[in-house]
Amino acid sequence: MKTGLAWILTLLVAGLTVPGTTQGAEKVLKMSTTTSTENSGLLDVLLPEFTKETGIQIKVLAKGTGAAIRDGMDGNVDIIFVHAKEREEKFVSDGYGAYRLAVMHNDFVILGPAADPAGVKGTHDAAKALKKIAIRKARFVSRGDDSGTHTKEKALWKATGLPLKTETTEIVKQGKRQQVFSQHPEGLGQWYLSIGQGMGKTLTYAEEKQAYTVADRGTYLKYKFGRKQGLDLKILCQGDPELFNPYGIIPINPTRHPHVKFKWADRLAEWLVSPKAQGLIARYKIAGQQAFFPDAIANAR
Amino acid sequence: MDFLIxxxxxxMLLIGSLDPGLLEIIGVSLKVSCTSTLIASVIGVPGGFIIAFSEFPMKRLLITILNTLLALPTVVVGLFVYAFISRRGIFGVFDLLYTPKAMIIGQVILIIPIVATFTISAVSRIDDRYRKTALTVGANLFQTAWMLVREARFGIAAAIIAAFGRVIAEVGISMMLGGNVRGFTRTMTTAMALEYDKGQFVLSVALGIALLGVSFAVNLFFNYFQGKVRV
Structure with missing residues (x-):
């Protein structure tokens, strides 16, 4: 009985590892990125080009920035491509990331229904726009998933000066009690809908409920013009420097996680800031509009 | 190992401190799951009875279809209901999508086959002589049915428990039709999926443990109930 079980286990393990070893012959790099990068379609343009040049294939895991950073901390991936600058810098200074390169930026926009019940249209100050929504208690959909977009949204709510509710949850980490905070305006579950999902889902949700939301321009363009049935929401507030959204690429530090493929990750990071990739980024258009602006080379095209 | 500890x-901290966020999530889960189990039982148990005790053409086919529906994926139910209640769907005007009602509709569709097939197999197992005897001693149809329910109560209770287990543990319908809105439609399973997405594994597993605790409590209650009826 016992030997039978051992045999089954051996077979299972063998079955699982054999394809793994053949895969090892190819160059595969794992990258965690944000749903906004993935949903915008930019990666489908950039990555095949990189693979063609170097033979390195990239497995993309699209998540919220929080989860992507977590992947990096745990050494589950080789490189991360995210947009939450302060957290990225902390990630590098804490020793998880080898370095951070600024690749590009796009911007956030505040979207809402064409009827615009809160009268946001024409407001250039993002915090003022959110304040109007809160005062009218117009439906607002929040990512609520600790992503880069959510981080930005929380910063904007803070800038409105409205009273925010802070909730703390105690958890135990490495034997020590720790507190996890979350902040949101009053009216949770009534007009402020925190749905904890990706950017694309948040857009369709906001459309369904004809609500306001904060989104990155790339994903918005993709959902507005890249689908058969265009998104029924309009940009109501844009152009505020506070809505700036920089993306950084960070290879995982090989001294902390020796198993990561740093050499290839390094190559990808360097490639993304090369004139070629920067030109691809500058030329990437969604429905005739430039979606991302290269940051490494100012006048790339 | 550290991770699990x-x-x-x-x-323990979450449950012990009666964290209001956690209680809210458990409340939504229980409210939605209990309602959908109740509705599905009211439809599925009599439905199972009727199918088991009547003879009609295609009866075997109907039972086979019901059995097939046991394997119904939650995302299929979610998509199907979504198509009807979305703003662009025919019931769009009722603004049902992303409400607890929408979740209940989906869950009821998911578990009616479970309740019905379990009921069919429970009552089919009863010796037909019971029914005939009851009818010959002058019991009316309702009394006969009641006697059969008493006879099959264990199987019927199992049907309801299985259905409840399915809905409290499912994530597809709750996510697609409920939308995981905090304080409104966020359930234990969607909260776990979210905490996982956020990289907060500890909180996610803690919720999982809380979920098992709640299910255990509910099953203790059912167990007590089954025992009671039996006496």
Missing amino acids: DSFLSA
Whole structure:
């Protein structure tokens, strides 16, 4: 009985590892990125080009920035491509990331229904726009998933000066009690809908409920013009420097996680800031509009 | 190992401190799951009875279809209901999508086959002589049915327990039709999926432990109930 079980286990393990070893012959790099990068379609343009040049294939895991950073901390991936600058810098200074390169930026926009019940249209100050929504208690959909977009949204709510509710949850980490905070305006579950999902889902949700939301321009363009049935929401507030959204690429530090493929990750990071990739980024258009602006080379095209 | 211990201790902290966020999530889960189980039982148990005790053409086919529906994926139910109640769907005007009602509709569709097939197999197992005897001693149809329910109560209770287990543990319908809105439609399973997405594994596992605790409590209640009826 016992030997039978051992045999089954051996077979299972063998079955699982054999394809793994053949895969090892190819160059595969794992990258965690944000749903906004993935949903915008930019990666489908950039990555095949990189693979063609170097033979390195990239497995993309699209998540919220929080989860992507977590992947990096745990050494589950080789490189991360995210947009939450302060957290990225902390990630590098804490020793998880080898370095951070600024690749590009796009911007956030505040979207809402064409009827615009809160009268946001024409407001250039993002915090003022959110304040109007809160005062009218117009439906607002929040990512609520600790992503880069959510981080930005929380910063904007803070800038409105409205009273925010802070909730703390105690958890135990490495034997020590720790507190996890979350902040949101009053009216949770009534007009402020925190749905904890990706950017694309948040857009369709906001459309369904004809609500306001904060989104990155790339994903918005993709959902507005890249689908058969265009998104029924309009940009109501844009152009505020506070809505700036920089993306950084960070290879995982090989001294902390020796198993990561740093050499290839390094190559990808360097490639993304090369004139070629920067030109691809500058030329990437969604429905005739430039979606991302290269940051490494100012006048790339 | 640390990870599991951390999670377990966090779960204890969460439950012990009666964290309002956690209670809210458990409340939504229980409210939605209990309602859908109740509705599905009211439809599925009599439905199972009727199918089991009547003879009609295609009866075997109907039972086979019901059995097939046991394997119904939650995302299929979610998509199907979504198509009807979305703003662009025919019931769009009722603004049902992303409400607890929408979740209940989906869950009821999911578990009616479970309740019905379990009921069919429970009552089919009863010797037909019971029914005939009851009818010959002058019991009316309702009394006969009641006697059969008493006879099959264990199987019927199992049907309801299985259905409840399916809905409290499912994530597809709750996510697609409920939308995981905090304080409104966020359930234990969607909250776990979210905490996982956020990289907060400890909180996610803690919620998982809380979920098992709640299910255990509910099953204790059912167990007590089954025992009671039996006497």
